[in-house]
Amino acid sequence: MKFYLFERDLAPRYTGDLNAGHRWGLPGVKEKCPTCGSSGGVVGLAYPCVDVSNLPEHDKLDEPWPVSIAEFNRLRELVRPLAPQGTPLEPGTSFGPVEGSAMGYFGQLFMQNPWSLYMHREALERLQAAGIRGLQGCPINVRFRQKNHPHLLELQLELHGQYHPDCLPPDLKPPCPTCGDANLRRPERTILDAASLPGDVDVFRLRQGWTNIIASERLVDAVRRLELDGVVFQELETR
Numbered sequence: 001m002k003f004y005l006f007e008r009d010l011a012p013r014y015t016g017d018l019n020a021g022h023r024w025g026l027p028g029v030k031e032k033c034p035t036c037g038s039s040g041g042v043v044g045l046a047y048p049c050v051d052v053s054n055l056p057e058h059d060k061l062d063e064p065w066p067v068s069i070a071e072f073n074r075l076r077e078l079v080r081p082l083a084p085q086g087t088p089l090e091p092g093t094s095f096g097p098v099e100g101s102a103m104g105y106f107g108q109l110f111m112q113n114p115w116s117l118y119m120h121r122e123a124l125e126r127l128q129a130a131g132i133r134g135l136q137g138c139p140i141n142v143r144f145r146q147k148n149h150p151h152l153l154e155l156q157l158e159l160h161g162q163y164h165p166d167c168l169p170p171d172l173k174p175p176c177p178t179c180g181d182a183n184l185r186r187p188e189r190t191i192l193d194a195a196s197l198p199g200d201v202d203v204f205r206l207r208q209g210w211t212n213i214i215a216s217e218r219l220v221d222a223v224r225r226l227e228l229d230g231v232v233f234q235e236l237e238t239r
């Protein structure tokens with residue numbers, strides 16, 4: 001099985017632009033980790049189908065302001081039962097529908113940035129009908145500034161897979177035992193660890209680098225066969 005990186009098609013006809021952010025999020029952490037010194041929050045980790053509006057303290061997830069480690073851990077445990085099982089919940093993880101405005105021409109598949117994937121509802125349904133696995137479409141709450149606009153859904157993606165050690169620095173330290181920070185930079189040339197890749201999901205985030213959205217060969221074949229547009233695929237080496 002081959003695997004591919006999802007990338008936005010940069011052809012000029014794809015003028016679609018979403019000026020929108022997720023409804024809720026876990027805050028960043030104010031103080032530095034006492035072990036490794038890292039702080040702040042992550043980018044690109046989102047669960048757009050997770051609705052926290054019934055939590056008694058959901059208003060605390062409206063505020064982007066950093067909080068203490070103790071308060072972060074408390075809020076994280078409130079959200080955990082609502083999130084997919086076993087999934088990472090880091091400072092800055094976001095939830096719920098994106099809200100904002102949109103305009104322009106959107107391909108059948110659309111990426112606002114490398115870590116977010118949207119599809120027209122029809123495209124999602126056609127891929128599901130073709131047997132593609134791992135497609136969970138979540139509603140968005142976006143005002144289009146044009147009359148004819150697509151019914152876009154954002155995908156909520158599972159996390160799977162690791163980099164192969166051959167593409168990581170040989171002196172890479174293990175993740176911080178206190179905060180879990182992996183201190184990892186995107187490799188210059190990505191090589192995926194074949195043994196860590198799923199056999200039963202056709203689109204997912206790389207668990208070790210979740211700003212990368214990965215497609216299986218099955219998904220790429222289906223997208224090409226159905227002539228769905230808006231993204232391109234870059235084959236990744238696996239080892």
Ligand SMILES: [Zn+2]
Nearest residue numbers: 033036176179
């Ligand atoms: Zn740490």
